[in-house]
Amino acid sequence: MRKVTAQFTMSLDGFIAGPNDEVGTLFHWYFSGDINFQVSSKDPIFKISRASAELLREEWDRLGAIVTGRRDFEVSEAWGGNSPLGVPIFIVTHTPPQEWVREHSPFTFVTEGVERAIERAKQAAGDKNVGVGGSTITQQSLKAGLLDEIQIDLAPILLGSGIRLFDHLGESIELEKIRVVDTPDVTHLRYRVVKERSA
């Protein structure tokens, strides 16, 4: 079944980037294993553990489209001009950057908000999953009940400050643990978002 999912590497203290968007130490696990892992020839080659590779392969094979925020687009410098992971990407923004609005642009800009962006991404994804990126977009998706699953790749580090994944939520949301994959360099925690909540 098609799902809307979010996957983030997060420090134990809840940050997905440092104060200046730096992710170096958080992403150590992408470069500390002995298995070469590459999604497509345009993507970087990661070196991860066998357990992490199996899990990422499974997740990313099922990925059909991405929805993320304008900040993610800016910080990544438009992913070098290619859609990451080789799937259609929908960027939620108030003001589309005109230099990327053209025929055959690798990016689709959505000005009508997160819900509409996820709708369009679902159409593009067919029967595959939609991945949500960016902390703000993820928070909005959670609050709007649009997210089906969350995977936290917990990095063994305390950052002390930075950008929090879970911020501005304001309301409690029940989760159900689906899977825990434990490796020395990262702990993969996967949860289903429980939507039929009792009052």
Place this chain on the structure above:
Amino acid sequence: MGKVVFNMTMSLDGFVAGPNDSPEKGLGDGGDALFNWYFSGDTEISVSEGTPMLKVSRQSAEILKASIENSGAGVWGRKTFDIAGGWGGHPPGSPCFIVTRTIPQEWVYEGSPFTFVTDGVESAIRQAKQAAGDKDVVVSTASILQQCLNLGLMDEIHVDVAPLLLGKGVRLFDHLNIEPTTLERIRVVAAPGVTHLGFRVVK
């Protein structure tokens, strides 16, 4: 010398209590759900006379038992002490050091399990280490963890991750004034209804 070990239950979004935690509502608004795993298993375990009998999974029971056995002293904040009502005089882990500015005189008597420390966290940890000998000093208060991390006093961090997002409340990892700090994973146990994570602080 024993270690200084932190242990608390935390939501996936990093809260250890909901908003408005008070003696009437120890875990704050919506916070009781953090402790569902304490009462949803089939193995009974008693932490102390001052806390309710727990019913946890077999995996969680093993972890709790080891933690109780290794505990040589506890350090708590005054707010936690007040919220718990002094655990009716039976704190989970004794001897018990309470960091406070003012001493509650009603708890000062011959044989009291509590030592009130008015000269700060560093002093409380030092006194607790002496009392604990070879065993561990256990910290289960968010503000004490934060101060210990800022002072470089924490050896291990154990969090029991509850499957929920609280959305607001008392953040565990807050007010930190540290450089990025590497942790070493000691243990990950995916028990029913909770995931036990243990890390060593690399110094």
